[in-house]
Every structure is written in C-alpha cells, then in structure tokens.
Amino acid sequence: EVQLLDSGGDLVQPGGSLRLSCAASGFIFSGYAMSWVRQAPGKGLEWVSSISDSGGSIYYADSVKGRFTISRDNSKNMLYLQMNSLRAEDTAVYYCAKLVTTGRKFDSWGQGTLVTVSS
C-alpha cells in the first residue's frame, strides 16, 4: 500500500524559512515523479512544484519560483520542499503527492502538513 507521510509544517514569521518532508513507502520511490500541492484555508488546490524520478527535471509554479526548492533523496525514500522568503499568502496545507507523469495525475496523496506564515 502506498503511504506518504508529510511533516515539517509550523508557524513561521513572514520572511522566514521552513523545510517540509515527505516519507514515502509501499512503492518504488525512485521510479516515480513527485509533487507538492497546497491548499490555502477554505480555498482550492494549487500545484506548487514537481520533480522527476531521478531529480533531473524540476518544475515550479510562478508563485513560488525563486523562493521554494524541491528535492528528493531516493536512497531514503524522501521528498523535500525548502521554503524561503515565506509570505502570508503561502499559508496553506501542503500535500506531497505521487505523480503519474503521463497525464499529470496525482494518484496518491499525503495527509498534509499545515504551514502558517504570520507575525
């Protein structure tokens, strides 16, 4: 069974940094692209970033480009999201998701971790 366990969410001040982690199990992690998708309180889903199975291809939404960095450690079955220069509008639940590249569909999701950016 595929399991994705998100962690690292916290309350952080504007301009601060945070690193999210996602521990994957139940599938061959190194064989799949992964993504982060976020959801602001009471709002819809927003794609944030994706990384290919090898880590060689990376994509970001314009809203986070230059501030967020996605990475993965295939030896540890871990996905990360380094978030810098955080803004109030980054406040959201962040989900890691297993991505099926063809068709860009997210077929498994973590439980989400809450990031709150506030002074």
Added chain:
Amino acid sequence: QSALTQPASVSGSLGQSIIISCTGTSSDVGGHSYVSWYQQYPGRAPKLMIYDVSNRPSGISNRFSGSKSGNTASLTISGLQAEDEADYYCSSYVNSNTFVIFGGGTKLSVL
C-alpha cells in the same frame, strides 16, 4: 494561466444523478485527454476518482464517470449516496511550463 471554472456548489437527492462541469480553454481541457477529478472530504487529502477524462482507478465505484466535450469536462455521479457529499476538483495538464492547473472546486450536497 487561470484556474479551470467549476460551479461552486451542486446538490442532488439520494439516488439521483448529478453532473459537475469543468470549463477551460483549448490550451488545457480542450487540447488533450488529460483531465482528472479528485474527491476531498473536509480535513482530508484529495483522492483521485477519474483520470485521462474517463478512466477510473482501481477501487473507484462505477457510479463515477467522466467525459469531455470541447473545452468542458464533466464528472457524473449516478445513484447519489450520502458518502458522496464532498468537494470535487478537476485538473488538467497544460504544458511543460504550466505543469497542471486545478478547478476552483465544487461542493456537492446530497439532500
């Protein structure tokens, strides 16, 4: 790239059928067959219900079906059950730069 357009809310009675629409453009929904639908309960992670316009993942009830015409995709839920009450989101592949976009979500109420 703007979000896909979904109705904010839809309602139906137990046993009835409902349709949720998802309207985009020829650059996204209308340009290929990569539309997905997700179900989300409050406080829970989304769940893939339909992919590639009309395909169901293993374990998803055949009461859920998807279709597309032009720039509008649709999710049909037949034989409404109480547990279908949830938020539903569509998504579409766009291109390599705009990786994927979501609809604004539709709240389904089962009366």
